[in-house]
Amino acid sequence: MVNTAHSTVVTAQARRSDRRDYRVLLWLAVTCFFFVSVVTRALPRGLRPFSRADGVHESCLEEARRMANAVIPYAFEW
Numbered sequence: 001m002v003n004t005a006h007s008t009v010v011t012a013q014a015r016r017s018d019r020r021d022y023r024v025l026l027w028l029a030v031t032c033f034f035f036v037s038v039v040t041r042a043l044p045r046g047l048r049p050f051s052r053a054d055g056v057h058e059s060c061l062e063e064a065r066r067m068a069n070a071v072i073p074y075a076f077e078w
Helices: 004-040 060-076
Strands: none
Touching: 004 060
16 A cells, blocks of 8 residues: 555645745845835836836835746746
């Protein structure tokens, strides 16, 4: 017989670990993008690297979260 209980526990632990790693990376990315967003507010809107193309105004935190959510999933695609 195959011991599936052990493999289920290992899989659940791996998922929890991945979730924790994702949250930590997301927090770090939001923090970094927040500082970039604050600094780039001094630039004209057309020269900002992360501004939305449709011209909608976002706060620095919203912009940082949007960029982090766009970048971080690529770290888990292997």
